[in-house]
Amino acid sequence: MNARDPRALDVNGLTIRTDQGRTLVSDLSFSINAGSRLGLVGESGSGKSLTALAVLGLLPPGMNASGSIVLREAPDAPGTEVIGATEQRLTGLRGRAATVVFQEPLTALDPLMRIGGQLAEPLRRWRGLRGPALRRAVAEALEQVRLPDPDRITRAYPHEISGGQRQRVALAMALACDPALLIADEPTTALDVTVQSEVLALLDGLVAQRGMALLFVSHDLAVVSSVTDHVLVLKDGAAVESGSVDDIVRRPQHPYTRDLVDSARHLESALERIVR
Ligand SMILES: Nc1ncnc2c1ncn2[C@@H]1O[C@H](COP(=O)(O)OP(=O)(O)OP(=O)(O)O)[C@@H](O)[C@H]1O
Secondary structure, X not given: OOOOOOEEEEEEEEEEEEOOOOEEEEEEEEEEEOOOEEEXXXXXXXXXXXXXXXXXXXXXXXXXXXXXEEEOOOOOOOOEEOOOOOHHHHHHHEOOOEEEEOOOHHHOOOOOOOHHHHHHHHHHHHHOOOHHHHHHHHHHHHHHOOOOOHHHHHHOOHHHOOHHHHHHHHHHHHHOOXXXXXXXXXXXXOOOHHHHHHHHHHHHHHHHHHOOEXXXXXXXXXXXXXXXXXXXXXXXXXXXXXXXXXXHHHOOOOHHHHHHHHHHHHHHHHHHHHHO
């Protein structure tokens, strides 16, 4: 029997370097409890995506991670160290312990395969479903992300549905294995503003309903604040500040965080002007 540990993710002293010795992420530490939500925020190039990829053991070739990243499928499951894990071990972890939704859902979808077939894949692999039970689970997965006309979507190819619908399909695929941790890397940045808020509300509701941990990556503090309860601010690959959303937004300590807060406010007031 393992001791219960509430942390779905524990990152300690994470450092990411290129093979040429350039440090891209430096000595980063954070943890996310089961059912909690952390926003990773910073401007372009601050190291958010690399951090997210490192958590899944998906760093691009030519980069290596040091420090420690421990994923835990459930509070009473043993933690697994990602850094240095074999590809076989990582394949077992991805999906169940953590999954990811990227900015561009086309990266997650096969252009030559119908949506239904793609969605069936994780359900078959992780939940062992076949035949009518599998078809039912595909329809339920689409209903859960509130896609209208699931019959049409099941038969469609990715290019035949809208960007917002593709992102909902990508979310359904990520959730199919019932992960302990969902990583969302700029999941709504490519969508227009109305669709963006619909997908954010959907993500928010599904994470709450399933008690999942969420690591939400974005350059936009306004978006991060709408779905997370804690924020870690990254600059040039290092943490500059962390705290509750309330503290970060109302009482930012670091000048860089203040700039992020200001630009989020500018964005909000600009949007309000456009809506009026
Ligand atoms: N494959 C790569 N090879 C070399 N350097 C890279 C690679 N990917 C990212 N970098 C560098 O690592 C740093 C962090 O990149 P990262 O993509 O994590 O930033 P980010 O905060 O997610 O920004 P964005 O929102 O623009 O994706 C940047 O300086 C970037 O140029």
